[in-house]
Amino acid sequence: MNDPMMVEVKDLHFARGSTEVFRGVDLQIPLGKITAIMGPSGTGKTTLLKLIGGQLTPDRGQVLIGGQDVHKLPRRALFKLRRRMGMLFQSGALFSDLDVFENVAFPLRVHTELPNAMIRDIVLMKLQAVGLRGARHLMPSELSGGMARRVALARAVALDPDLVLYDEPFVGQDPISMGVLVQLIKKVNQALGLTAIVVSHDIKETLSIADYVYIIADGKVMSHGTPRTLDVDEDAHTRQFVHGEPDGPVPFHYPAPDFYDDILAPAGQFS
Amino acid sequence: MKRNSVLELGVGLFMLAGILGLVFLGLRVSGLGVGVPQNTFTLTANFANIGGLRPQAKVTMSGVRIGKVTDIELDPKWFDAKVTMQIDSQFDGKLSDDTTAAILTAGLLGEQYVGLTVGGSPKMLHDGDVIHDTQQALVLEQLIQQFVSNMAK
Amino acid sequence: MIDRIAALGRGTLDVLMAIGRAGLFLVQSVFCLPSREGFYLWVRQMHFVGVMSVAIVLVSGLFIGMVLALQGYTILVGFGADEALGQMVALSLVRELAPVVAALLFAGRAGSALTAEIGLMKATEQLTSMEMIGVDPLRRIVAPRLWAGFVSLPILTVIFAVVGIWGGHLVGVDWLGVYDGSYWSNMQDSVDFVGDVLNGMVKSLVFGLVVTWIAVFQGYDLVPTSEGISRATTRTVVYASLAVLGLDFVLTALMFGDFG
Numbered sequence: 139m140n141d142p143m144m145v146e147v148k149d150l151h152f153a154r155g156s157t158e159v160f161r162g163v164d165l166q167i168p169l170g171k172i173t174a175i176m177g178p179s180g181t182g183k184t185t186l187l188k189l190i191g192g193q194l195t196p197d198r199g200q201v202l203i204g205g206q207d208v209h210k211l212p213r214r215a216l217f218k219l220r221r222r223m224g225m226l227f228q229s230g231a232l233f234s235d236l237d238v239f240e241n242v243a244f245p246l247r248v249h250t251e252l253p254n255a256m257i258r259d260i261v262l263m264k265l266q267a268v269g270l271r272g273a274r275h276l277m278p279s280e281l282s283g284g285m286a287r288r289v290a291l292a293r294a295v296a297l298d299p300d301l302v303l304y305d306e307p308f309v310g311q312d313p314i315s316m317g318v319l320v321q322l323i324k325k326v327n328q329a330l331g332l333t334a335i336v337v338s339h340d341i342k343e344t345l346s347i348a349d350y351v352y353i354i355a356d357g358k359v360m361s362h363g364t365p366r367t368l369d370v371d372e373d374a375h376t377r378q379f380v381h382g383e384p385d386g387p388v389p390f391h392y393p394a395p396d397f398y399d400d401i402l403a404p405a406g407q408f409s
Numbered sequence: 410m411k412r413n414s415v416l417e418l419g420v421g422l423f424m425l426a427g428i429l430g431l432v433f434l435g436l437r438v439s440g441l442g443v444g445v446p447q448n449t450f451t452l453t454a455n456f457a458n459i460g461g462l463r464p465q466a467k468v469t470m471s472g473v474r475i476g477k478v479t480d481i482e483l484d485p486k487w488f489d490a491k492v493t494m495q496i497d498s499q500f501d502g503k504l505s506d507d508t509t510a511a512i513l514t515a516g517l518l519g520e521q522y523v524g525l526t527v528g529g530s531p532k533m534l535h536d537g538d539v540i541h542d543t544q545q546a547l548v549l550e551q552l553i554q555q556f557v558s559n560m561a562k
Numbered sequence: 563m564i565d566r567i568a569a570l571g572r573g574t575l576d577v578l579m580a581i582g583r584a585g586l587f588l589v590q591s592v593f594c595l596p597s598r599e600g601f602y603l604w605v606r607q608m609h610f611v612g613v614m615s616v617a618i619v620l621v622s623g624l625f626i627g628m629v630l631a632l633q634g635y636t637i638l639v640g641f642g643a644d645e646a647l648g649q650m651v652a653l654s655l656v657r658e659l660a661p662v663v664a665a666l667l668f669a670g671r672a673g674s675a676l677t678a679e680i681g682l683m684k685a686t687e688q689l690t691s692m693e694m695i696g697v698d699p700l701r702r703i704v705a706p707r708l709w710a711g712f713v714s715l716p717i718l719t720v721i722f723a724v725v726g727i728w729g730g731h732l733v734g735v736d737w738l739g740v741y742d743g744s745y746w747s748n749m750q751d752s753v754d755f756v757g758d759v760l761n762g763m764v765k766s767l768v769f770g771l772v773v774t775w776i777a778v779f780q781g782y783d784l785v786p787t788s789e790g791i792s793r794a795t796t797r798t799v800v801y802a803s804l805a806v807l808g809l810d811f812v813l814t815a816l817m818f819g820d821f822g
Contacts (some may be wrong), residue, residue, distance in 0.1 A: 191694055222698040231691035234683070245695045290691075413606075420608040423616065426715030430724040434759045438652050442752025467753055474747060497753060520751070 144169040144301060145190060147240065150199035152182070153191060155304075156173060157238060159185055161357040162199070172327055172334040172349035176341070177387060178379065181354050183337040184228070187303050187397040189284075190335070192216050203301065221249050222292030224302040230286035232278035238289050239274040264292040268322060269391070282314025297324055302331045302380045308340040316340075320347055341380060345369070354380060355388070440465070440477075449476065450497040454510040454523075459490045460546025460549035461521050462512055468494045468523045473502060478523060494523060505530040511544035520544060582777045591778075603706040607682070611672045611707065611774075612714030616721065618671055619664055623722035626659055627651060627729025633637040634730075635738050644738075648745035649752040651730035656753060656762045659726035660723035662810050665769035668715050673777035676707055677798040681791040682783030689782075704778055711774025712767070717764035762815045768809060773802040 145167035150339055152160040159182040189195045190201050192208040201208045203219065211219060226255045232241050233395040242261045244253060252260075265271040268288040278286060287307065294302055306378045307323060308316050324347045327334050338344045345351065352362040353376060361368065368380055378386030394400065425479070435441045458461075459481060468476040478498035484491040496504075507528030514521050525540075634650045683689050687688045689699045708819065727749075734740040753759065784794035 152685050188690075193693060217696045217698070220694055224696065225691065225694040227687045227691050231684050231687035231729060233692070234686070235686055244697075248695070293695075416609045417605060417615045420605050423608065423613045423714075423717060426616075427720050429719035430717075431759075431763075433724050434656065435722065437746065438656065438723075438749055439753040439755040440747075441755050443713050461690055465754065469746070477751070507669055 144204065146192070146200075146202040146336070147186075148200045148202070150186075151197045152194070153197055154185070160196070160359055163354065164359070165268070165352055165359065165360055166333055167333060169333050169348065170331050171348055171349040172323070172336060174336045174338060174344045175354060176337075176344060176350045176379070177350060177354035177360075178337055179339060182357070183339075183354065184305055186354070187225070187305050187335070187337055187405065188266070191303060192221065200304075203302075211296050214339065221297060222246075222300045224297070224299040225296045226287065226290050226302065226307055228306045229230065230278070230283070230290040232281075232286055232289055232293070234278050237275055237277050241278065241289060245293065249297060256326045257333045257389065260296065261292075262298055266396065267326065268292045269318075282315075284401065287311075287315075287319060291319075291326065293324060295330060295332070298330060299332065304336040304338075306338055307336065308338055308343050318344060323347060329408050341362070341382065345380075355379070414446055437463035447514065450498050451479075451493060451495055452534060452538055452547050453491055453493050454540040454546050455484055456490045456492060456510075456543050457485065457511060458545040458548060459492065459521075460512055460514075460548055462492065462523070463520075466520060466522045468496060470525045470526065470527070471526075472501075474527070486557050492523065502533045502535055504534045506532040506534050506538070508534060508540055509541060509542040509544060510540045513517040514547070565646060579580060582781070583783060584775070585640060587704075587773055587779055587782060588708075589744075591661050591700045591708055600701075600706060603672060603702070604653045604709050605711035607706045608714060611710040614669045614715060615668060615714065615718055618667055618716055619718045619722050620725055622663060622667055623660070623725035624729040625761045626663060626722075627655065627726030627731075628655060628733045629696070630659070630726070631730035631733035631738070635740070637733060644740050645744040647730070647734045647740050648727075648747075648749035652727055652749040652753050653758065655723045655726040655730075656758050658762075660719045660813070661762050661765040661769060662728060662806060664719040664722040664766065665773055665806045666803055668711075668770070669777070669799055669806065672711065672714070673773050673802050674795045676711070676774070676777040677781040677784070677795045678791055680704070680707070680778060681784045681786070681794055684782065684784065685786040685788070704782060707778050711777070712770050715773065716763055716766045716769030719762065719780065723762070743759070764817075765813050769806050772805050772809060776802045776805060783805070 147163055147165040147167075149323070150160050150163040151158075164185070165173075165175070167170075169374045174210075175183055175186060185194065187195055190208070192201075192211070195209050202388070205217065206215075208216065219346070232238075233244065236244065239261055242264055243257050246260060250257075262271055262274070265274055268291055270285060270288055272376070273281070273285065278289070281289065291307075304323065306317055311319060320343050323334070323336070326332070327347075336344060336348060345368070348365055350362070352364055353360045353368070353370055355375060361371060361373055363371070368376060371377065371380070374388045377383065378388060384390050415524055421551060429481050462481065464478055464480065467474045467480045468478060475514050478492055480493040483489075484492050492510075504525070505528045507524050507530040509528065510523055511526070513524045528542070571682050609777050631647060635644055636651065638644045638646055638696050680689075683699075683703065689703065692699045692702060731745060733740075735742050780794040780798045780801070784790045
């Protein structure tokens, strides 16, 4: 762990209304590695990505990217920083009024002065990498969910960013496109040498590509380590999550009065 | 960004339709430029009282529209109303100089307009001339007042 | 009791905050520097907002002009003043009906579509993803739509008035037999270009601004779920229509009334 830290999250606090989403989260994301952030649904993993991307402002604590505090940057500098970041959204978030080619070309057109021929070459290269060069004239509404996510991946890396954030890349995919995406993320990362943050709760797929894993629950980092160490972790929380046990520290039952009493409650006392 | 020439053409036609529509509203509906300058000549007439006459009111002869009132102002010398009218140029030099101008009302409650009646003088009116023989507007209150004071005698 | 006062205060604060957000939103979007790309985005939106609304405006304008002539004729002929039909049709259209009805149709046709479109972009994270790419959605998505709305409504209003006057001519002159010359000349005598036509245009400019602003803001500010989109679309039509009718009274009082 002596690699230079690309992203550092220090003592992050964030509340949405009266719900405390994060109560002091510390993360170190090493450069050029795939770091996974995992946790049960509803622990605010997507919120964490939005905090890192500077779309939300924390109540306390810092997010440093390459040494810059994201939330202290003026708007212009923040947009400049974001050009070095790519983000893959859960839904793909392709622009519905542009076709596949223009979607991938979009970051290039707005941030570079490249001639059209060069943009075309770059876009075709990126689409070739995700295997959708032939689909370049389709509109986003004509793509399947898995294809949309692959196009979104091509778009996220169009500018050759230093940091890519993946928000639930495997959710709702059939086994084939899931396998394709796992391979792609790994391949893209190796080929471009990016730093990647993958937020997910698909354990098997995520552990197979991650170099380092953080598990978040209850607004805190519950445990962290390499996939290998987590697999044999003795901590009850970690075990339940990593091995998908239905009952454990995270209870199966929503808090309720005793089942026996509830069933046998005298008539007229139903609540 | 790919361009779509059909779409651009549509937007162009749309904006053109807006401009043409505004031109139509200006020319045909509000009558701007209906008397183009070379087709009219100007006459003025002084009235003791114009009642409710307004610019754009019509000027008629025997009930036929031949021009319109373009300007009304108070003559500072005589303290009466100076009404400027534009008359169709086909009557230039055809109206005798003893033509009378009267302010009339269309129907009982309608708008007021100027009615011209030709006289018998051999001299004719030309551009910029003044009609001397005028008849002021009938003001209902004055009529009633006259009637009441006549009754009292 | 105290609860109610607290709720009232919270409600008031919520409304004030929404108005503040809407104001900031307008200022931030409208003053985006235009570029060549921006111009083309604007042309695209002119198509969706303006050109696509032409059909409904044509049809409604025609029928409103026709019904005005029909109603007006039966009243005017009683006073023997059917010659004044052109004047009545033109004045009611140019001063009042064209700006208001075109704005209401615009709110229903283009306003709701704008809200739904931007809402859908928000719900599918397109706005967020655009921000993450480093492009300001206010500039890229919102500004072209706002400007397209501002420009479109006055044009639609002109088209509405022209078609309405033509429809009035069709019924009054061709069917009911009002003399063609007096239809036009009465109109020309009474309609003043600055006082009536341009004032009507000023109204439609204000309406265009308000309706588009409400529509785009409702889309941008909504809760990004399918329920949120449908609610925001309804709100756009309701708020925009109320704003048009209320502002119409205020503007009419300022222009034609003798207040102040």
